[in-house]
Amino acid sequence: MTETSDSVTLTLAPAGDRLPEFRPGQFAMLYAHGIGEIPISVSAIPGDGTLVHTIRAVGPVSRALHDAEPGTVLGVRGPFGTAWRLDDDEGLLLVAGGIGLAPLRPVLRQALACRSSRRVILIAGARTPADLLYREELRRLSDMDGPEVVLTVDRGEVGWNGRVGFVTEPLATHPIDPAHTTALLCGPEPMMRFCARALLGRGVPAERIEVSLERNMQCGNGLCGHCQLGPLLVCRDGPVVGYPVAEPLFPVKEL
Amino acid sequence: MTDPHSGTPLLAGLSEAQRSVVEATGRIEEYTPGTRLFDEGGDADRCWLIISGQVAVDTHVLHRGPVTLQSVGAGELLGWSWLIPPYRWHFGAVTVAPTRALVLDASQVRVLVETDPELGFLLTRILLETLVNRLQATRLRLLDLYRNPA
DSSP states (O other), rough: EEETTTTTEEOOOOOOSSOOOOTTTTTTEEEEEEEEEEEEEEEOSSSSSSSSEEEEEEEEEHHHTTTTTTTOOOOOEEEEEEOOOSOOOEEEEEEGGGGHHHHHHHHHHHHHTTOOOOEEEEEEEESSSGGTTTTHHHHHHHHTTSEEEEEESOOOOTTSSSSSOHHHHHHHHHHOOOGGGGEESSOOHHHHHHHHHHHHHHHHGGGGEEEEEEOOOOOOSSSSTTEETTTTTTTHHHHHHEHHHTTTTTTTOOO | OOOTTTGGGGGGTHHHHHHHHHHEEEEEEEEEEOOOEOOOSSOOOOOOEEEEEEEEEEEEEETTEEEEEEEEEOEEEEEETTSSTOBBBBBBEEEESOOOEEEHHHHHHHHHHOOOHHHHHHHHHHHHHHHHHHHHHHHHTTTTTTTTTO
């Protein structure tokens, strides 16, 4: 399914044995035959053995995956990595930037499926309105009496009546209960860094903030070391880590 | 938790008395979508503490019409050109949703700032925080973080 001019959502059915169930935040290694393998987070967990990934074409492998026709056979390994924390009834604040919305989508869907009294807020940013992922799905959610959805774009266009600005701005003022909010952040590192600072400033405890790190994952098992980030092997110890773990690593240049 | 109904969370750092003095310079107003609050070059004689709704800060670009630069929503301050001479709006502002705001009289607030140094410092700091946050957000947008790296 086409999401934006450079992003698609692929549904993969098992050609052989089913893979174990993924948890929100985890990723698979997807192999485009003859081209290469890259890590891609799950963007939905249907529960029927299929895998759903949203892919933005940025390099040869992701371009090949993006352009895959129905029936194409891909290599898949997984699940790998850590998952988002979803184990309590605290309020849930999801902050996503760009393609970072994809790994948070299963959280949103799971939170809605539980139909608990948990308050769910999604703040998502994109370059332009046309670059917003899952726009129709988010519009439907906004119309429901469910999650609070705040969309903001860097550049507004004619006909866009939503917010124009960076995600840190609605994040700074949207009403939350800081002491009882778990915040999950996914997007470029500078975005997550500033969002985390804004949340700390509002009183959200650091241990209730989680981020998803992106590194050069290759083996997925913590063996090859390509994804090392300080003391972490991101494919094994991440991609989801608590902010207290990530915070001292963020300012280290070229780490 | 920030009280979404107070309308003036930005003033939460003031004492009750200081807050009352500031709020007394203003009044609550409601606007329908499409209401132009001010235009570039006009007298910056008011500022808005947005209670609910959304306002687009815009500028007119030749052959493109008004282009939105920034949105200002609930809990945020709209307009700071009233503090520094020549007290003229640098951009325009138009509501894009039903909007409710506390509208402060800029000349009265300036008098408060100049005659009560303590209150003046606190109000200036509130304004400075808003400016810093917007500057940082603008810088992050300039980085074009969500750009496709290919």
